[in-house]
Amino acid sequence: MTTSSRPAYPAGTVITGKWHNNRFVIRRVLGQGGNGIVYLVHKAGYRNLYALKMGYDTLDLQSEINVLTSLQSQSRRQDGLKGSFKTPFLLEVDDFTGMGKEVPFYVMRYIEGNPIHHFIRRRGEEWVGITGLRLLEKLTGLHRLGFIFGDLKPDNVMVSDYGQVELIDYGGVSKIGRSVKQFTEWYDRGYWNAGSRSSDEAYDLFAFAVLMIQLLNEEGLKAACAQLLPQTRNRSELLNLIGRSPKLKPYALWLRKAIQGEFSGSREALAAWKQQIYAPAVSGRAPGKTPRWLINTFAFSVIMLGAAVYFVFFK
Ligand SMILES: Nc1ncnc2c1ncn2[C@@H]1O[C@H](COP(=O)(O)OP(=O)(O)OP(=O)(O)O)[C@@H](O)[C@H]1O
Numbered sequence: 001m002t003t004s005s006r007p008a009y010p011a012g013t014v015i016t017g018k019w020h021n022n023r024f025v026i027r028r029v030l031g032q033g034g035n036g037i038v039y040l041v042h043k044a045g046y047r048n049l050y051a052l053k054m055g056y057d058t059l060d061l062q063s064e065i066n067v068l069t070s071l072q073s074q075s076r077r078q079d080g081l082k083g084s085f086k087t088p089f090l091l092e093v094d095d096f097t098g099m100g101k102e103v104p105f106y107v108m109r110y111i112e113g114n115p116i117h118h119f120i121r122r123r124g125e126e127w128v129g130i131t132g133l134r135l136l137e138k139l140t141g142l143h144r145l146g147f148i149f150g151d152l153k154p155d156n157v158m159v160s161d162y163g164q165v166e167l168i169d170y171g172g173v174s175k176i177g178r179s180v181k182q183f184t185e186w187y188d189r190g191y192w193n194a195g196s197r198s199s200d201e202a203y204d205l206f207a208f209a210v211l212m213i214q215l216l217n218e219e220g221l222k223a224a225c226a227q228l229l230p231q232t233r234n235r236s237e238l239l240n241l242i243g244r245s246p247k248l249k250p251y252a253l254w255l256r257k258a259i260q261g262e263f264s265g266s267r268e269a270l271a272a273w274k275q276q277i278y279a280p281a282v283s284g285r286a287p288g289k290t291p292r293w294l295i296n297t298f299a300f301s302v303i304m305l306g307a308a309v310y311f312v313f314f315k
Contacts, residue, residue: 017094129277134165152207194235209258
């Protein structure tokens with residue numbers, strides 16, 4: 001993420017929308033990136049928490065808003081989509097007059113959690129299989145709507161304490177068939193001279209594979225990037241890395257296919273990932289397969305989360 005330190009509004013500041021007149025009270029800064037500042041807010045008079053993104057540049061934020069609006073209207077039209085693509089992510093779009101100028105902002109669902117690399121560091125590498133699965137499901141949902149995520153990187157993947165995965169920062173989302181809008185070197189197919197920067201499902205799958213390599217062998221990935229010149233960088237470096245890393249072994253078949261662009265699409269890739277992580281672990285031959293206790297723990301966490309939501313909202 002590009003971090004710039006622009007002045008942020010302090011806690012307690014009330015952001016009043018020019019057009020809808022809704023008032024949002026800032027609690028704290030959640031994060032700051034190249035496109036804007038994201039605040040944790042609550043709507044005045046209510047307890048529910050939201051994330052409010054204030055853009056530096058009207059055009060950049062507007063294109064992000066257009067993508068979110070389009071995603072939302074398409075997911076409403078498509079039946080059969082599960083999970084967060086059915087629950088609205090974008091809640092409000094407005095302008096705010098502050099510090100002598102008009103600033104665009106939008107309000108979205110607050111995603112409570114930690115970026116995936118922090119989550120894995122804290123909870124252990126055996127969580128890679130299951131969080132990877134949840135992330136692939138999100139990407140597949142987006143692909144079904146006709147978009148690719150584009151700028152897939154650990155900072156844009158949040159994982160809750162219950163192991164649920166959410167994508168944030170839709171600034172890099174583009175329609176399938178167009179050019180990739182925003183990318184980050186390591187995860188970019190073009191950076192590895194492994195394909196074009198056109199928006200296809202394989203682009204996201206490539207980035208997903210690099211992200212998995214990073215989660216399980218960051219040092220190896222760093223070394224590969226540091227040693228190579230831009231013109232000598234190529235996918236065989238990644239393939240070698242996959243072959244050399246014992247921790248990547250259980251995922252090697254899948255990762256190779258994604259790096260070589262051999263999946264017909266994300267649905268096939270998702271099915272293959274599922275098969276790989278749910279295959280019975282053969283002691284000594286498949287280190288790192290998602291253990292049965294973890295699958296059960298994850299299922300239990302989801303049930304507990306459902307129960308907690310039920311008691312908070314319906315009791
Ligand atoms: N919906 C959300 N819920 C919780 N935290 C969020 C949410 N959206 C963004 N954040 C936090 O704010 C940070 C910056 O947000 P975001 O990545 O959208 O900004 P950006 O300017 O587009 O960043 P980049 O420079 O990576 O493109 C994120 O890394 C994350 O920590």
